[in-house]
Every structure is written in C-alpha cells, then in structure tokens.
Amino acid sequence: MPVQLTLRINLVFFFIILFSSVVIAEETFLSLKKDKVNVRYGPSFESPIKFVYKKINLPIKQIDKKENFRRIIDIKNNSGWIHVSQLKKNNSVITLKDKILFKKPSNFSKPLAKIKKGRVLVVQKCDGIWCKIKTQKFKGWVKVDNLWGRTN
Numbered sequence: 001m002p003v004q005l006t007l008r009i010n011l012v013f014f015f016i017i018l019f020s021s022v023v024i025a026e027e028t029f030l031s032l033k034k035d036k037v038n039v040r041y042g043p044s045f046e047s048p049i050k051f052v053y054k055k056i057n058l059p060i061k062q063i064d065k066k067e068n069f070r071r072i073i074d075i076k077n078n079s080g081w082i083h084v085s086q087l088k089k090n091n092s093v094i095t096l097k098d099k100i101l102f103k104k105p106s107n108f109s110k111p112l113a114k115i116k117k118g119r120v121l122v123v124q125k126c127d128g129i130w131c132k133i134k135t136q137k138f139k140g141w142v143k144v145d146n147l148w149g150r151t152n
Contacts, residue, residue: 027061027062027063028061028062028090029059029060029061029062029090029149029150030059030060030061030062030070030072030087030088030089030090031057031058031059031060031087031088031089031090031091031092031149032053032055032056032057032058032060032086032087032088033056033085033086033087033088034056034086035054035055035056036052036053036054037052037053037082037086038052038082038083038086039051039052039053039072039078039080039081039082040069040080040081040082041080041081042081043066043067043069043071043081044069044081045083047081050080051078051080055120057091057092057120057122058074058092058094058120059075059090059092059093059094059120059148059149060072060073060074060082060087061073061074061149062087063079066081068083068084068085069081069082069083069084070082070083070084070087075094075148075149090123090149090150091122091123092120092121092122092123092149093120093121093123093131093133093147093148093149093150094118094119094120094121094147094148094149095115095116095117095118095119095121095142095146095147095148096117096146096147096148097117097146098114098115098116098117099114099115099142099143099146100113100114100115100142101113101114101115101133101135101138101140101141101142102140102141102142103140103141104141105127105128105130105132105141106141109141112138112140113138113140115135115142119135120135121133121134121135121142121147122134122135123150124139126144126150129143129144129145130142130143130144131143131144131147131150
C-alpha cells in the first residue's frame, strides 16, 4: 500500500476518534432552573422561540454548546437552544416505568408510594443502586434503574 494512502487513512481515523470524543464530552444532564424556560431555534436571543418548558427541575440532556447557549434534547426528543442562565447542574430524573418509593434503600423496607411513569423526581443523593428522592409530598428511596436524567 502506498505511503500516501496509509497516511490518509490514519488521518481519517484520527479525525473520527477526535470528533466522537468531543461529541461524547459535550453530552451531560442538566435541569431547568425556572418554571418557565424558552427554547430557541438557534443559540441567540434574536433566534425565535421554538417552545416553552413550564416545569422547574425538568431534566434535559445537553448535546452541544455555543458561547452562553446550550443545545438540549429532552426525554421526548424535542430539541433546541437554552441560555445557561436558565439551567443548573442536574438534580432530577424522570421515571421510565412505574416505581415503588421505599422508606429506606432496601426492597425489604416499608413501601411509601407508587411513583407513576413520567414523574419528575428531585434527587437528594444516590448510593449505589438507590437514590434518595423527593416529589411533592413524598420523600424516600427508589432504585436507579429506569430513570432518565442520570449520568452514572
């Protein structure tokens, strides 16, 4: 194989690996800071509003960033741009299936409530396969499986 062709192939692989690691590094979960957040078509205040979220603590996934705007995607694959002032470090998850809320992090603990699929839960802390959460009038522990919005 000619040296030039080998060099080109190596260069292509280098850029593929570099680009894929940059994309992966950009993806992180965040939460909405306010109960009304504008999502825009582009990364500027001049860009028109695409839709408005009306749910504080809603978890979203950041997939790109440009200056002070973050491109996000939500659990229903809606996407757009949000200003960083409307976002905070992730503190919430959404249940992908019905779950049981327990008093302590154990299947043998007292069940407190049934958490319906799609419910936003505010995470207080996680410990292994359990997260301590609160939702409206309940506080307790749920297993981390089937939760959307957690990075680890």
